[in-house]
Amino acid sequence: MDVLVINADLGPLHRVSLRHAVRMLVRQVAEVHEAAPDRLIGVYPVPTVIRLVRYVVTKWRYSGGPAWSRRGVHLRDGGRCAYCLGPANTIDHVLPRSRGGRNTWANTVAACGPCNQRKGDRTPAEAGMPLRWHPVMPSWAAVMIRRTRAAP
Numbered sequence: 001m002d003v004l005v006i007n008a009d010l011g012p013l014h015r016v017s018l019r020h021a022v023r024m025l026v027r028q029v030a031e032v033h034e035a036a037p038d039r040l041i042g043v044y045p046v047p048t049v050i051r052l053v054r055y056v057v058t059k060w061r062y063s064g065g066p067a068w069s070r071r072g073v074h075l076r077d078g079g080r081c082a083y084c085l086g087p088a089n090t091i092d093h094v095l096p097r098s099r100g101g102r103n104t105w106a107n108t109v110a111a112c113g114p115c116n117q118r119k120g121d122r123t124p125a126e127a128g129m130p131l132r133w134h135p136v137m138p139s140w141a142a143v144m145i146r147r148t149r150a151a152p
């Protein structure tokens, strides 16, 4: 299970393993922002989003990190459709390309053909099709190692 790390200003940064997230909480560099109340580690709810205590300048996000690719988006999203969680075989632009949306990690998600077609030239809000996760730049590991984890 991955944990989303967000900056002190609530901007999403990247995902880390649960083990890594717990280490950050223990070192007090991050605090729990959202947790799954029905799942516990000992007496604590399992964190799903942790927030950095101090703001981290994220200029590196634009100069570093893996380059965007369709394959990378599918790997990052575990081959699942970001709208219905079914098997994905297309790339959907959150803000459609016809309206200026670009090929970036934050603007693209894996999607199945029917959801992609249904959404059309609309945003998720306009289409009434909420995204199941925040698309963010993946770690190098996420796009280089094929994840074998089954969809929930």
Ligand SMILES: [Zn+2]
Pocket (backbone or CB within 6 Å): 081, 082, 083, 084, 085, 086, 111, 112, 113, 114, 115, 116
């Ligand atoms: Zn779908």
